[in-house]
Amino acid sequence: MTGRSSIVLAFLCVASVPSLARAQTAPPADVARPVEAAPAPSEMPAEVPAAPAPDATAPSALEGAPLAGTLAMAPPSRGPTVSYGIGARLRWVSVPKWMLNLFTKKNVPLSSYSTALEFFRRKGEFDFILSVGYVGLSPPDGNWLGRGHDANVDTDYVQFKGLGMVGIDASFVWHSYLTDWFGLHYGAGLGLGIVTGKMLRTSNSDARCTEANAGDYTQCFPKGLTYNNKPGCAPGGCDDAQLAATEGGIDDPTDPHRFRETNVPPALPIVNVLLGIDFRLPHVRGWEAKIEGGFYDAFFLGGGVGYTF
Secondary structure (H helix, E strand, O other): OOOOOOOOOOOOOOOOOOOOOOOOOOOOOOOOOOOOOOOOHHHOOOOOOOOOOOOOOOOOOOOOOOOOOOOOOOOOOOOOOEEEEEEEEEEEEEEOHHHHOOOEEEOOOEEEEEEEEEEEEEEOOEEEEEEEEEEEOOOOOEEEEEOOOOHHHHOEEEEEEEEEEEEEEEEEEEEEEOOOOEEEEEEEEEEEEEEEEEEEEEEOOOOOOOOOOOOOOOOOOOOOOEEOOEEOOEOOEOOHHHHHOOOOOOOEOOEOOOEEOOOOOOEEEEEEEEEEEEEEOOOOOOEEEEEEEEEEOOEEEEEEEEEEO
16 A cells, blocks of 8 residues: 655745835925825726635645655565466387386386376466376286296286376475466376276296296297297287187186286376476466476376367
């Protein structure tokens, strides 16, 4: 609220200047004073019209006028405003080999994608984001062997059929702009993902698998499979039709039968940590873009676009 100053203006008015009295010597008694002739009517001063009385209702000429020496006060700055928006994102998702090696001796790294829609509430430089999306969790088919297990009896040929996760998460993101069009953002969040698809396992032959070749399915493969009329699997993977024909029995390295893994959880918690850069159109409220990376139950790198209403 702009403060107001009261300024009292003093006006000094000189009403009149007194005449100097001139001393006169009284004339002798015997000297008659001349009689001054009355001025002719034509010489009489014209009557000066009286000035009109001031109108008390008329605005003063000084009222509302800026006073000399005063500074114009700028309007107070507006506080953070609340706005809402929608966005879309696309990410490359990876679970690298070194991370899988913490739990397994042989594995196949994940390189996939994720996509999502985002709905956000923005106040100042803070966003609350609600996301709904899908993450692909199906690495290529290959051999897996857990830590603490023997290669000759516990190496499995594993296939992922549409394994993925439909997730919903809430994130808290802060922005820090370095210029009017470029800045940084960072944040974290939690969510829940529903697992889709399935994982199929088939035991590899105990007579062919060793610690040295357990990761190579062309050398360590399920018993009974053939490629080019010889025992084995093709360089691109074991024959799916042959594996499907083995389903329906108890899986064993000496008598393999493909089965669906039942230990895949139906839901997974989502842990989201992100860091990225922002791009906006200067002085335009609307379109924006971002590039970001982080962890969303897997490492990711990607980008997105958004629109603020």
